[in-house]
Amino acid sequence: MEAKKTPPPPPPPPSQSTTSTNDFSFFDDFFFEKPPNELVEVGDFGPYLYEWLGIDDEDAVVEAAVQTPVNHPPPPSSPTPSSIILESSEAALPPPVPNSQNSSEYNPAIANNNNTTTTKTAGHKRRAESVAGDGGNGSVAGDEADDENNNIKNRLKLRAATMAKIAATLTMNQRRSDNNVPKFAFLTESEEEYLEDGYRWRKYGQKMVRHSPFPRSYYRCTAIGCNVKKRVERSPDDPTHVMTTYEGLHYHGLPPELPPPRPFSIYSSDSIVPITAPKPPFPRRVKTGCSCCRGVGGGDGGSGSARAGHQVNNTIASVNVENGAIDSGDGSARAGNHANNSVTSVNVNTGANACGGGSGVSGVNDAGSERSAAIPTYVYDRQMQFVEQAVASLQSYSAPNAPMSDVTPMDVITDNHDQSFMDVDYEDFFGDGSFSDFASTSSAPAGEDLVGKKIGTGLLEDILNFSPSMAPHPHDQQQFLWP
DNA sequence: CGCGTTTGACCTGCGC
DNA sequence: GCGCAGGTCAAACGCG
Secondary structure, three states, rough: OOOOOOOOOOOOOOOOOOOOOOOOOOHHHOOOOOOOOOOOHHHHHHOOHHHHHHOHHHHHHHHHHHHHOOOOOOOOOOHHHHOOOOOOOOHHHHOOOOOHHHHHHHHHHHHHOOOOOOOOOOHHHHHHHHHHOOOOOOOOOOHHHHHHHHHHHHHEEEHHHHHHHHHOOOHHHHHHOOOOOEEEEEEEOOOOOOOOOOOEEEEEEEEEEEOOEEEEEEEOOOOOOOOEEEEEEOOOOOOOOOEEEEEEEOOOOOOOOOOOOOOOOOOOOOOOOOOOOOOOOOOOOOOOOHHHHOOOOOOOOHHHHHHOOOOOEEEEEEEEEEEEOOOOOOOOOOOOOOOOEEEEEEEEEEOOOOOOOHHHHOOOOOOOOOOOOOOHHHHHHHHHHHHHHHHHHHHOOOOOOOOHOOOOOEEEEOOOOOOOEEEHHHHHHHHOOOHHHOOOOOOOHHHHHHHHHHHHHHHHHHHHHHHHHHHHOOOHHHHHHHO
C-alpha cells in the first residue's frame, strides 16, 4: 500500500498471554469496522497477530485462507473478493466488493488515483467520483496495479484467515451475541407468513415463543458462505401483520433465476415512478400457494413451509434497521412481492444504542433529537447497505404501481464509538428524495449517482453541523475529507 | 433421489 | 443451582 495511507491506530496487544485466545475484544472497534476498501494488514496488529492466531508465519495465514474458497462469482475487475469466507462473522464485515456492477467502486487503487488524500473514503464517494467522469473508470497502469491488487489479495487472505480463526474461536453464544451483525426488521401487513424477498432461504428451525401464539420460523440464506439469517413470525399484537427480522447482510447478488431489483425511490413524491419497472406478473420463486389458494390458515406447527403464492395489499408499516447490541425485538416483515405494497417508514439504526423501535410503529425515531456525534463514513456506508438491501428487496418485489407516496421521511440514527447518538432527518440529506443511487444496479441512469454524492455530502455536513465540538474517532478523520 | 421442511432434542444465557 | 426461553441442530420426513 502506498505511503499516503495513514496507518490505523494499532490495536492493543490481543492479550497479555498467549493462552487467552478468546480475547478478541480488541477487534470490535478496529478490525470489524474496517471500511470496505480497508483491508487488514499485518502491521496493523503489530507482532501480536500471529502469536494470537497461533500461526507461525504469514505464509501459513495466507495458505489457510486460500484453502477456504467461496463460490461467489467475483464482480468484474474486483480484486479477489471471493477469497473471504467466514464462519460466522462475515455478516458484520463490509463486503470487499459490494453488490455493485461498477467495477471502479471499492477499488482502492482507483480511489487513490482519484484522490490521494482520501484513501479511506468509502463507497459512496467513489461512486460519485466515477460518475463525475474524472477518471473513476480508469485503471492503474501496469505493475502498480498488479502490486496493488496483490497487496489487496494478500490482505484479504489475511483477513479471511484471521476471521476464520476468530470464528473458530468463538463459542456459539459468543457468535449469537455478536454486536456487529446488523439487524433490520420489517412489519408487513399480509395474510402470508412468508413473503418473498428475492433471496433463497433455508428453514432451519421453528419454535413457539412465549410472547406470541404464533410460531417463529428461522431461516438462513442458502448462498454459499452467506450467513444472513432471518426470523419470521406473525405479530402477536396484530395478527394481520407479519414480522421478519433480518440478521446480517447479503454480500452476493440475488439468485440468478430471479429478476434483478428494480431501481427505485422510497421517498414520498407523487412523481416517483419505478425506473425499470418489470411488467407484471413478475417471475416468482413461489413453491406453494398462499392462503387464498390453498388455505394456510392460521396454522401453527408445520406452517413454516407456507410460501407465499402471492401477496396483495401488503403494507410495510415500518422498516427498522439495526446494527446495535440491542435487538429491536420487533421482528419484521418484508414487502410482499406483489400488488399494492407500500412503505410507510424506514428506520435505520446502526448504533450500539438501539432505538428499540416498537414493531410496526411508523417513524419510530423523532428526527432532530439527540444529535451529538459524528459517524465515520464507512459506518454510514454500512447503514446505506442495510437500507439498500432492505429497500431493494421491498421495491423489487412490490408492485410497480405500489403507492410509494405513502412513504414518510426516514430517520437515521447512529452512534459513534462513544455510543452517543446522532439523529438525522431523512430530508436533511436526502433532499430530493431519490434513493436510487443505492440500488447498486447497472441500469440506473448515470445522473443518479450524483444523487449519491449529494446524499453523502449532505449527511456529513449535517453531522458536522450538529457536532462541531465532537472530536472524531481517529478512524474518522480521513473520512471527513469528503469534498 | 435430491433437496427442503419438520420437529424434538440440545445448547446456552439469564433471571431467580 | 434450577428452570425458562430463545436459538440451533440434525435425523426423519415429504415432495417433486
